[in-house]
Amino acid sequence: MKESPRTATNAPLRRRVVGSWTIVAAVFGLMVSVQYHDVALGGAAIWSALPDVSSVSARLAAVDNVNQALRRRESGVMRNILALQSDALRRGGATALVERQLHAARVLAGTVALTGPGVVVTISDGRMSGPDLAQFLTHDWDLRSVVNELFVAGADAVSINSARITAQTGVYCIGPVVRVGNMRLGPPFVIRAIGDSSVLAAALNLPGGVLDALRGANRGLHVTRPQQKRRIRVPAYEPALFAQTGEALP
Amino acid sequence: MRMAIVPVLGLLVGLAVGMAVNVRLPIQYAAYLSVAILAALDTVFGGVNAGLQQRFDPRVFLTGFFSNTLLAAALAFIGSLLGVDLTLAAVVAFGVRIFNNLAAIRHQVLQRKKIPSQQ
Known part of the structure; x- marks a missing residue:
């Protein structure tokens, strides 16, 4: 009774009331639907309500940050050491032989990144057109056979994606992805090998x-021709401190 | 009733935008959005209550909405920095306020219903 004359005469006030409600409703709806969407997708909003999970995940993130900082420092120190050693090599003298042996040992152990001539071959999963899923996936034994062939053909260093293959690196199947050493890798698998590129390419291309x-075998895998390159880079072996590939799980 | 149409449209637009935009919340920040939503819900119910009591002020409403949500999220953030779970405090405090507001709204609606039935 009191309301109708007041709202009728006071049009600016009424407009302000409606406007404020509209802004608030829109922002509120946005917040709610973002949260709902995240919950429906099984995202972080479910876990954030559990103090245990969120505090553990915060601690994990903090430890990851510290680890990454340490790794950055380590790679800086390593660069320094390598520079000093190549300096010592250049000066010659009694230590030069030892340094040369140390460098060769590092290359074989896979603890330094290498550049040099070599081949690159990429294997991607096939497109699934039938019921047999396993047929169209790249398996651990597929990668192993290529890596073994490269080493037999005399490759000095081999890597799959960002994982350097060392003497201790195992390649095996962990469900949908392939574990190479400490890293979980998914397709496409880019296999790089440093060595005599024509020999490596010929070994891969054997009929x-x-x-x-x-x-x-009707598998539909995409396997590129081995590309011979004058300069490719094979990364150094990285011990597992944090997830190497993919994004962090929510 | 006609006054409610535009805000409802705004709500629908907000909901649609939130569903359409594919935002994945990082787990560190998801907790703050939860607290902010609670604060916003409290302000909305407070606004409804004030409207029913004929003492609705758009300026108070707007500033309260944004400052409450931001302050709630900021407090939760500070709490996480200090290792004190202030999100829990916000959940309890805003939960109590929301139920108080709902009770007040119910009283208002019931009293209003009474007047026309007596006429």
Whole structure:
């Protein structure tokens, strides 16, 4: 009763009331739907309500940050050491031989990144067109056969994506992805090998060899021709401190 | 009733935008949005209550909405920095206020209903 004359005469006030409600409703709706969407997707909003989970995840993030900072420092120190050693090599003298042996040992152990001539071959999963999922995936034994072939052909260093293959690196299947050493890798798998590029390429291209076996068997895998390159970079072996590939799980 | 149409449209637009935009909340920040939503819900119910009591002020409403949500999230953030779970405090405090507001709204609505039935 009191309301109707007041709202009728006071049009600016009424407009302000409606405007403020509209702004608030829109912002509120946005917040709610963002949260709802996240919950519906099984995202972080579910876990954030659990203090245990959120505090543990915060601690994990903090430890990851510290680890990354340490790793950055470590790589800086390593660069310094390598520079000093190549300096010592250049000066010659009694230590030069030891330094040269140390460098060779580092290359073999895979603790330094290498550049040099070599080949690159990329293996991607096939497109699933039938019921048999396993047929169209790249498996651990597929990668192993290529890596073994490269080493047999005399490669000095081999890597799959960002994982350097060392003497201790195992390649095995962990469900949908392939574990290479400490890293979980997914397709496409880019295999790089440093060595005599024509020999490596010829070894891979052998008729009926490893790549032919991967291309055949009606599996639909995409295997590129081995590309010979004058300079490729093979990364150093990285011990597992934090997730190497993919994004952090929510 | 006609006054409610535009805000409802705004609500729908907000909901649609939030559903359409694919935002994934990082787990560190998801807790702050939860607290902010609680604060916003409290302010909305407070606004409804004030409207029913004929003492609604758009300026108070708008500033209260934004400052409450931001302050709640900021407090929760400071709490996480200090290792004190202030989100829990916000959940309790805003929960109590929301139920108080709902009770007040119910009383207002019931009293209003009474007047026309007596006429």
